[in-house]
Amino acid sequence: MRRPSVWKTAFGLKRAVVEDVCVENDERLVVSVRPHSRELDRCPYCRRRCPGYDLGEGRRRWRTLDVGTMLAYLEADAPRVSCKRHGVVVAAVPWARHDSAFTRQFEDQVAWLTVQASKTAVSELMRIAWRTVGWICRRVSDEALATRDLCSGLTRIGVDEISIRKGQRYLTVVVDHDTGRLVWAAPGRDRRTVEKFLDLLGKQ
Numbered sequence: 001m002r003r004p005s006v007w008k009t010a011f012g013l014k015r016a017v018v019e020d021v022c023v024e025n026d027e028r029l030v031v032s033v034r035p036h037s038r039e040l041d042r043c044p045y046c047r048r049r050c051p052g053y054d055l056g057e058g059r060r061r062w063r064t065l066d067v068g069t070m071l072a073y074l075e076a077d078a079p080r081v082s083c084k085r086h087g088v089v090v091a092a093v094p095w096a097r098h099d100s101a102f103t104r105q106f107e108d109q110v111a112w113l114t115v116q117a118s119k120t121a122v123s124e125l126m127r128i129a130w131r132t133v134g135w136i137c138r139r140v141s142d143e144a145l146a147t148r149d150l151c152s153g154l155t156r157i158g159v160d161e162i163s164i165r166k167g168q169r170y171l172t173v174v175v176d177h178d179t180g181r182l183v184w185a186a187p188g189r190d191r192r193t194v195e196k197f198l199d200l201l202g203k204q
């Protein structure tokens with residue numbers, strides 16, 4: 001392998017070292033990586049450094065963005081650590097969210113595409129199962145929502161209903177009138193649905 005830094009840049013790898021790159025069966029690119037030493041043995045929930053527990057289930061792969069027409073994977077050890085607060089867990093890796101078989105870049109792209117296109121189109125383009133698209137979107141949005149209060153700074157809102165699946169089902173959506181940003185959405189279009197949002201907003 002020449003120039004590991006090229007692969008590191010190509011895959012947007014930060015806080016990690018590329019050890020090797022190979023092509024498997026002419027159809028898969030596999031990049032062996034390891035986290036930087038200061039990223040090792042961290043709990044995926046609290047990010048604290050923890051004592052090692054065991055080697056877990058050995059080497060593991062994370063699907064990452066394709067290279068040309070080839071599927072691409074990062075491969076690394078996936079040891080377990082023993083966190084005082086969270087128990088025995090697979091150590092965090094800088095390139096993927098916890099409990100995911102995909103890299104952050106891959107998941108972020110799937111989530112972005114799902115906002116722009118149908119779930120079926122995303123599943124075909126990204127070569128993943130239809131259900132996987134939903135799981136990925138859930139992980140990406142949970143992470144984003146954990147650090148953001150969508151109701152903060154709201155002064156004027158708009159509430160509307162949209163039909164999905166040819167009018168069979170409805171969603172109530174709330175947008176920030178000043179920015180056009182989606183604030184909240186939930187299945188249903190009755191008073192109770194709107195009240196759920198008002199409860200979330202609180203009295204103040």
Ligand SMILES: [Zn+2]
Pocket residue numbers: 043044045046047048083084085086087
């Ligand atoms: Zn922890």
